[in-house]
Amino acid sequence: MKTYFKIVIMWKLSFLLLLLPFIPNAYGQYTEYSIHINSALFAFSGNSNASSSFVDDYPSPPGNYISNPYGNNFTPSYGIDAQIQRVNRVKMVIGFQFGYELLRSHVKIDAVISDYDNSISPAIGGATLKMGFFNLYPYIGHRLTTHSLKIDLSIGPYLGFNVSNKEKSTIKLKTATGSCCTLSLDHKIRNPGTDFGLRPTMTIYYGHWGISTSFSYGFHNHRKSSERAYGKHFSRFITLGLVHKATL
Secondary structure (H helix, E strand, O other): OHHHHHHHHHHHHHHHHHOHHHOOOOOOOEEEEEEEEEEEEEEEEOOOOEOEEEEEEOOOOOOOEEOOOOEOEOEEEEEEEEEEEEEOOOOEEEEEEEEEEEEEEEEEEEEEEEOOOOOEEEEEEEEEEEEEEEEEEEEEEEEEEOOOOEEEEEEEEEEEEEEEEEEEEEEEEEEOOEEEEEEEEEEEOOOOOOEEEEEEEEEEEEOOEEEEEEEEEEOOOHHHHOOOOOOOOEEEEEEEEEEEEEEO
16 A cells, blocks of 8 residues: 555656646746666665576476576666756756666576476576666756756656566586586566665766766565565666756
8 A cells, every 4th residue: 555655646746747848937947858878787685685596497387497586796787768857046956757777687597406306406607687667757956066067966766667577597507527408598577566766866967968877776575576586675776877968
């Protein structure tokens, strides 16, 4: 129920921010539009995330799968966002950002455990969990100015609506004489649900160009929607982006 109310409040705030361009500009106020192309480092945080895991060789559906794909190793990820914001005469910033992020989590694979005979085979490889999210991010902040730079410091809640999930891995089994038998896994996993959290951001502009960095601290436990791993799994990611803006 608490999650439901948080989502409703986010939607209402997002709708109000979307109306910003249609409100007449008062003296000293202006609207800015920008595009952000981001790179990111993503990982899971919680009480049972792992840097390594194993393949469970299961005789019935879902078949072979990674026991715990929720990695705590920061993994390169990507995103693109569109942003609109209003800056008033006292340098207060109110804005709204929406876009798409491809978040990747990685674990090392060091064994294959067979449920047929309970045998354990050493292995070398890795597994990557890829999750696509459509994001909404309303925020509020303050602008600092120097002779040539504009620096926006802002914070706000974000909502991430999951649109894709895929788990992909390549593993080589180890033997006494070396490696053999490559095992590849590539399949969809269950929708992790709607992610939500808090995101502080800093953007530095020089003319129409800028750089932006943020840290996203997720509150949604991905374990609740998982058919596998136990415990708690929260999203954590750092972004660094290139920004181009226009002012009206």
